[in-house]
Amino acid sequence: MTAHYIAIDWGSTNLRAWLYQGGKCLESRQSEAGVTRLNGRSPEAVLAEVTSNWRNNAIPVIMAGMVGSNVGWKIAPYLPVPAHFSAIGERLTSVGDNIWIIPGLCVSREDNHNVMRGEETQLLGARMLSSSSIYVMPGTHSKWVQVDAQQIHDFRTVMTGELHHLLLRYSLVGAELPEQEISADAFTAGLTRGLATPVILPQLFEVRASHVLGSLPREQVSEFLSGLLIGAEVASMSDQFAARQTITLVAGSALTSRYREAFRAIGREVAVVDGDTAFQAGIRSIAHAVAN
Numbered sequence: 513m514t515a516h517y518i519a520i521d522w523g524s525t526n527l528r529a530w531l532y533q534g535g536k537c538l539e540s541r542q543s544e545a546g547v548t549r550l551n552g553r554s555p556e557a558v559l560a561e562v563t564s565n566w567r568n569n570a571i572p573v574i575m576a577g578m579v580g581s582n583v584g585w586k587i588a589p590y591l592p593v594p595a596h597f598s599a600i601g602e603r604l605t606s607v608g609d610n611i612w613i614i615p616g617l618c619v620s621r622e623d624n625h626n627v628m629r630g631e632e633t634q635l636l637g638a639r640m641l642s643s644s645s646i647y648v649m650p651g652t653h654s655k656w657v658q659v660d661a662q663q664i665h666d667f668r669t670v671m672t673g674e675l676h677h678l679l680l681r682y683s684l685v686g687a688e689l690p691e692q693e694i695s696a697d698a699f700t701a702g703l704t705r706g707l708a709t710p711v712i713l714p715q716l717f718e719v720r721a722s723h724v725l726g727s728l729p730r731e732q733v734s735e736f737l738s739g740l741l742i743g744a745e746v747a748s749m750s751d752q753f754a755a756r757q758t759i760t761l762v763a764g765s766a767l768t769s770r771y772r773e774a775f776r777a778i779g780r781e782v783a784v785v786d787g788d789t790a791f792q793a794g795i796r797s798i799a800h801a802v803a804n
Contacts, residue, residue, distance in 0.1 A: 637794030706743020
């Protein structure tokens with residue numbers, strides 16, 4: 513097996529890179545040159561800059577994320593589900609000498625049309641770290657993924673993070689608000705409301721009305737809205753999955769605490785895997801296969 517390899521998480525707005533020897537990370541780097549922020553540079557040039565002094569052509573580079581989308585370096589075709597976990601590492605797209613892009617996953621049925629890029633690598637690692645029936649991957653576009661020991665069967669996407677951002681920045685809900693503050697009480701109040709009434713659309717304007725009328729502090733609108741949206745997501749998506757299925761939450765520390773509170777409120781305990789740890793475990797497993 514080749515001793516060294518490079519793992520790349522290349523999204524829309526940033527890029528992260530890790531140099532590995534076997535299972536040990538020797539160095540990591542970060543860049544704001546996401547695929548939508550290349551500023552006229554080619555992906556090849558950005559990769560060369562980020563991995564400067566790291567590689568020669570014998571060292572494999574494995575990339576995941578929006579780099580394989582229609583706005584990225586080259587389209588890495590989606591792998592339709594149901595799909596075996598092993599197929600993720602077997603359908604790589606070459607973009608250069610020993611440089612590979614991991615495929616995304618897709619669902620295309622009358623009752624569900626969905627895609628993911630980047631999360632499939634996180635999912636691969638999470639499966640190695642915590643065996644579950646359901647993986648919940650919160651973020652801008654939260655993913656709920658149904659699996660068994662061998663296959664990915666289905667997944668759904670909830671635009672919780674993006675909706676929170678849009679409502680605060682570009683809608684009347686967040687107009688002329690002061691700087692927002694952290695408030696566990698406001699988050700829990702929103703969470704309780706969202707869990708109890710997951711039909712979210714009629715409640716959104718009430719968030720504005722609440723702070724206009726003085727029942728919600730204007731500095732705590734972001735926290736209340738976060739709780740409301742996460743509560744609605746967890747309540748509505750949990751209804752789609754059997755109560756006895758095991759759930760693993762794959763996220764960073766901030767979102768882990770929020771989603772864990774939501775699951776506990778409905779009587780569900782979840783396992784937790786750090787999102788970065790899962791991503792790196794997944795991409796390492798693919799790099800090992802490529803290098804062998």
